[in-house]
Amino acid sequence: MSLDRRDFLKLGAAGIVVGVFPGCATSAGEIVRKNGQRVVIVGGGFGGATAAKYIRMWGEEKIEVVLVERNTQFISCPMSNTVLGGSRTINDLTYNYDTLKKKYGVKLVHGEVTAIDPQKQTVILADGYLSYDRLIVAPGVDFMFDQIEGLNARVAGESLPHAWKAGAQTVMLKKQIESMRDGGVFALSIPKAPYRCPPGPYERACQVAFYLKNNKPKSKVLILDANPDITSKKGLFTAAWKELYPGMVEYRANAAVMKVDVAGRIVKTEFEDVKADVLNIIPPMKAGMVANMAGLVGAESRWCAVDFLSYESKLQKNIHVIGDSVLAALPKSGHMATSHAKVCAAAIIELMQGRQPDANPSIANTCYSMVSNNEAMHVAHVYRFNAEKKEMIAAEGGGVSAARSEIEGTVANYWLKNVLADVLL
Amino acid sequence: MNKLRFQTFTIAFITGLTLSSAPVQAAGDNHSRNLAASCAACHGTDGHSVAGTPVLAGMDKKLFVTQMKDFKSGARTGTVMNNHAKGYSDEEFEKMADFFAAQKR
Numbered sequence A: 001m002s003l004d005r006r007d008f009l010k011l012g013a014a015g016i017v018v019g020v021f022p023g024c025a026t027s028a029g030e031i032v033r034k035n036g037q038r039v040v041i042v043g044g045g046f047g048g049a050t051a052a053k054y055i056r057m058w059g060e061e062k063i064e065v066v067l068v069e070r071n072t073q074f075i076s077c078p079m080s081n082t083v084l085g086g087s088r089t090i091n092d093l094t095y096n097y098d099t100l101k102k103k104y105g106v107k108l109v110h111g112e113v114t115a116i117d118p119q120k121q122t123v124i125l126a127d128g129y130l131s132y133d134r135l136i137v138a139p140g141v142d143f144m145f146d147q148i149e150g151l152n153a154r155v156a157g158e159s160l161p162h163a164w165k166a167g168a169q170t171v172m173l174k175k176q177i178e179s180m181r182d183g184g185v186f187a188l189s190i191p192k193a194p195y196r197c198p199p200g201p202y203e204r205a206c207q208v209a210f211y212l213k214n215n216k217p218k219s220k221v222l223i224l225d226a227n228p229d230i231t232s233k234k235g236l237f238t239a240a241w242k243e244l245y246p247g248m249v250e251y252r253a254n255a256a257v258m259k260v261d262v263a264g265r266i267v268k269t270e271f272e273d274v275k276a277d278v279l280n281i282i283p284p285m286k287a288g289m290v291a292n293m294a295g296l297v298g299a300e301s302r303w304c305a306v307d308f309l310s311y312e313s314k315l316q317k318n319i320h321v322i323g324d325s326v327l328a329a330l331p332k333s334g335h336m337a338t339s340h341a342k343v344c345a346a347a348i349i350e351l352m353q354g355r356q357p358d359a360n361p362s363i364a365n366t367c368y369s370m371v372s373n374n375e376a377m378h379v380a381h382v383y384r385f386n387a388e389k390k391e392m393i394a395a396e397g398g399g400v401s402a403a404r405s406e407i408e409g410t411v412a413n414y415w416l417k418n419v420l421a422d423v424l425l
Numbered sequence B: 001m002n003k004l005r006f007q008t009f010t011i012a013f014i015t016g017l018t019l020s021s022a023p024v025q026a027a028g029d030n031h032s033r034n035l036a037a038s039c040a041a042c043h044g045t046d047g048h049s050v051a052g053t054p055v056l057a058g059m060d061k062k063l064f065v066t067q068m069k070d071f072k073s074g075a076r077t078g079t080v081m082n083n084h085a086k087g088y089s090d091e092e093f094e095k096m097a098d099f100f101a102a103q104k105r
């Protein structure tokens, strides 16, 4: 659906539009007056915020960048599992957009994008629109609640938090674990791949086990995995469960959750009914809703196909997609989203200045997993553009840690500080 | 013309990118900058690490290249650098080295 300008004027006239931007609320026109070449970015997460900074930095501030984000704060998903383990609070992971505004001159608009009009090249919000020369769509993931009977966004927000976007749900889940009885069952359900952060659910199992071991040692962590096997760092995770949390973590493969009894906290898989004390269902995922609205998702997939030289959509001209929403044989991670963002930023600058994008991009990814309060392990790969396949292919030499270690726990914290500074500061 | 440049040229030619309005290729130094950008998640923007990972900004070119080659060959073992260094060619180490050496400390 895309509203046209007349619909907006009508909405505005009817007084339905609530103004967030003083002086703009009544006009329902262009929210920020366009000044020369402009890139609008939808979504100020790992991908979008990085793209905003790098277009300003590499483009010598010649290109106007407007970043639209629904939240006023940036809360890091990476390391948010350690909030459940107890070694961090959500405040430690909460940042803001001030430096992007002040140091780089990014124009920040707080609001919800409700539609995109690829023909008119406009992005539509409740109280007006933004026109663009090029658009970057970086909305992360949305959840396919309808795949699990009994589950929906409201239930997740009120009583069964997925906590797969860090914030209020992370805090709610932490409280539920804290008020669980000793001897209780924490059940964690993992959706079929691809989903955001392949090792993340197994890291979460470790963090919850870490808390329970120290506080409610008779309890259990039960993993119901829709996948046929552990999807990431299998040897390292099974060793961690066995050695650090003996007898506590139980893993079941091919255990997709199909139905949930919310009040009874019972989940139904193909094979059994499982009753839990705390139930953490991570629902299946798809590209962020806004990507669906803009016609960026093909019929055969739940993700957005792009050209890996520029991240321009294969379906819509002048619209680029980066981060978790991209269709690729690449892990959906924060580090990866920043990698997409930089290739995309560089390409947009070249294109706007009448040149061609770098024809030989290479990008990197590293995912650290904290298995206790101080030990971690990694998986790391460099990916290079393959001109024949037109895809990003993992280079030789990537791989996982030989073993978990405290030194990697320390380096993982260095990673977090540097990556967040690279995105926001 | 080195091998990498040649590849770049062929790709552009095959896909017809250079034919239409005769746009020029991405400037050569931008390619070095782009390569180096994939290190920022751990070593900071332009090599300005804000945590315990080594600062790469302003690093002597020879020292940089030697260390990268040692990570690649395994002569030096780190926690994670071997997995990254193995993904690049020696020519690319030279390019990244130029980029980082040019950054103010």
Ligand SMILES: Cc1cc2nc3c(=O)[nH]c(=O)nc-3n(C[C@H](O)[C@H](O)[C@H](O)COP(=O)(O)OP(=O)(O)OC[C@H]3O[C@@H](n4cnc5c(N)ncnc54)[C@H](O)[C@@H]3O)c2cc1C
Pocket (backbone or CB within 6 Å): A042, A043, A044, A045, A046, A047, A048, A068, A069, A070, A071, A076, A077, A078, A079, A080, A081, A111, A112, A113, A114, A138, A139, A140, A141, A163, A164, A165, A166, A196, A197, A200, A288, A289, A290, A322, A323, A324, A325, A332, A333, A334, A335, A336, A337, A366, A367, A368, A369
């Ligand atoms: C528990 C957990 C642990 C993780 N650990 C790691 C890790 O250790 N390392 C790692 O690299 N990755 C990790 N990840 C993955 C990482 O968080 C994601 O891959 C990353 O955030 C993807 O970036 P993105 O820009 O695509 O999406 P996001 O960072 O989610 O950003 C999308 C933004 O778009 C905004 N948005 C969406 N739609 C609209 C709209 N219509 N209007 C306005 N704004 C909108 C959202 O509010 C959001 O801020 C983890 C994830 C989880 C859940």
